[in-house]
Amino acid sequence: MAAETEQSRIAMRVWAFSLALLVAGGTLAVVAVHAVDPAHGSRDALPWWVLALAFALTERYAVDLDVRRQAQTLTFTEAPLILGLVLADTAELIVVRVAVSVAVIAIFRRSDVVKLVFNAGLFAGQAASALFVYHWVLGDSSPIDPRGWLAGVVAAITAFLCSGLAVTFVMTLAGAKLSWSSQLLVIAVGIGAATAGATAALAAAAVLWTQGGYGWVPLVLIGAALGFFGLSYVRIRERHQALADLNRYTGSLVAAGSGTHLATEVATGLLELLHAARVILLLPGTPIQRVEAVYGEAPRAE
Numbered sequence: 001m002a003a004e005t006e007q008s009r010i011a012m013r014v015w016a017f018s019l020a021l022l023v024a025g026g027t028l029a030v031v032a033v034h035a036v037d038p039a040h041g042s043r044d045a046l047p048w049w050v051l052a053l054a055f056a057l058t059e060r061y062a063v064d065l066d067v068r069r070q071a072q073t074l075t076f077t078e079a080p081l082i083l084g085l086v087l088a089d090t091a092e093l094i095v096v097r098v099a100v101s102v103a104v105i106a107i108f109r110r111s112d113v114v115k116l117v118f119n120a121g122l123f124a125g126q127a128a129s130a131l132f133v134y135h136w137v138l139g140d141s142s143p144i145d146p147r148g149w150l151a152g153v154v155a156a157i158t159a160f161l162c163s164g165l166a167v168t169f170v171m172t173l174a175g176a177k178l179s180w181s182s183q184l185l186v187i188a189v190g191i192g193a194a195t196a197g198a199t200a201a202l203a204a205a206a207v208l209w210t211q212g213g214y215g216w217v218p219l220v221l222i223g224a225a226l227g228f229f230g231l232s233y234v235r236i237r238e239r240h241q242a243l244a245d246l247n248r249y250t251g252s253l254v255a256a257g258s259g260t261h262l263a264t265e266v267a268t269g270l271l272e273l274l275h276a277a278r279v280i281l282l283l284p285g286t287p288i289q290r291v292e293a294v295y296g297e298a299p300r301a302e
Contacts, residue, residue: 010173013173014114014173015117017118017173018114018115018117019121020121021122022117022118022121023121024121024125025122025123025124025126025128026121028124028129029098029124032090032127032128032132033091033094036132046083048088051080051084051093051096052100054083055096055100055104056100056103059075060108076193076197077097077159077197078194078198078201079197079201081126081159081201082134082202083201083204085152085155086152086201087205093127093131094124094128094131097126097127101119102116102119118166118170122162122163122166122167125162126159130156130159131155133154133158134152134154134155137154137155143202144205152198152201152202152205153195153198153199156194156195156198157195157198160190164186164187264291264293266291268299278293280292280293289301290302
């Protein structure tokens, strides 16, 4: 009964934060559209449907990384976000970012309602914050000047930090125990990925800025090809690593024999295969024997 009450309280806290984030993100987005001057140059340089396709692909084909037993998902949505900041209408950018990304999450990840509400508010606030920061750093300079590149990178990092902080906070509300060292490493990886995505987007924006017209067509094809091969490489590498872990695990079981040593090897192997932080095995007998394996520590048998 106490456990059910605690779960209800956690759910209420998560819902309250998600609704507050939705209101705050939506308000910030409306303010950004009306308060921020449009980007320099043609507002029609990038069609909205190209932006929508880019957000859909980067959100759908995310890369899952395991950083010290902390799950980190890289979506590279900073790339189309920076392209939109430079070349698209501000209102279209925010609407497309929120609508397309939430739709992809709902369809492909089958998220529940509270997660959709949370992500809608997060994406709106993220895009609006990046918009404010981009124009503040850019000032009166051209987007293809060095200051324009700096503005794009800073905006991309701002967008990632907004996302990272919101996700960390809601996980804390949900009762997750997070390691500060792991979180700092996750932030470092995310900032690197955001910087790389922003740099690629700014390079593409510079080409579109000088060519205009249908100059985005070859960029879309090249970007799609590079994205496909990059994701294929990551998937193959993950599969190869999983097979290597499985082979090492089965080999250790064969050499372990029986008894406590075998149980210790089983717990250690499961820790690696499942990318878990802790594995506990209970062996039948009198008394019941407990074998525990914790990430970063030697296994223990009690």
